[in-house]
Amino acid sequence: MEIVKAKVFGFCFGVRRAVEMIETELDNNAPLCTLGAIVHNTHVVEALASKGAKLVQSLDEVPPGGAVAITAHGAGEEVYADIRGRGLRLIDTTCSIVRRAQQTAAALVNDGFFVVLYGEAEHPEVKGILSWTRGQGVATQTSKIDVPPGVKGIAVIAQTTKNPKLFAEFAQQITKEQIGKVPEIRIIDTTCPETGRRYQAARELAQQVDSLIVVGSRSSANTRKLTETCRETGIPTYHIESAAEIEEAWLAGVNRFGVTAGASTPDDVIAEVVLRLRTYEGERTTKEGTEIV
């Protein structure tokens, strides 16, 4: 049996940078608190916790004078002000693509626009971006919106992990409904190409294999979407969090097993999965999948 890995999988640059920043801080100044999970992966969170990174949900839990990390998902303007006000040391791991979405939202509001953010209202990244609109925005996944009077127009942006195709459809629908009602409509695609590259690579991988394993936390939205993408191809797909979940029976009749992983899955967890498959089957060939750009 061959094990074929997707060409693009696992940690995106934003998550890798965030984890590396925390590890560097822990090496130099442990301990610290992270405001929310630094990445939606229990292995990473536990590994960082063992080195002194305490997961907190509120700044009230951070000891006076302590250090606190904002995650790659970013945070709202008021969170920065609160950290400053409390005199805490800030480690800001906000991903550059999320930061750009926040800055875009703030600039649009400054320019007189009402921001329509296509995204999951309860997601930490969405809450953070929306905060930068200072009340002049809404997070929604439906095109029915109430636009306040007196604005220059509406500006449609997206949660970074949204599918660009779905965002385009959403923007088209909202344009249809708002044209003639507001003076101007602007559409700015703030989606991140990293997740899309993983979905595309997974589809390509599915064409080469008999069965697929997706590695990643069940709490990770992008890993769940990656699993859905794989299942939509019709290829039998297993979503696992670690190598321990693999059952030997899955290998029966499979000549080529594909392995991919969400943007929050660390390299060592993926390596253990490949090792476990090899152990079950006996050492065979591992080769790279097709390059996707």
Ligand code: SF4
């Ligand atoms: S998926 Fe994109 S936006 Fe999100 S952390 Fe990774 S690189 Fe940044």
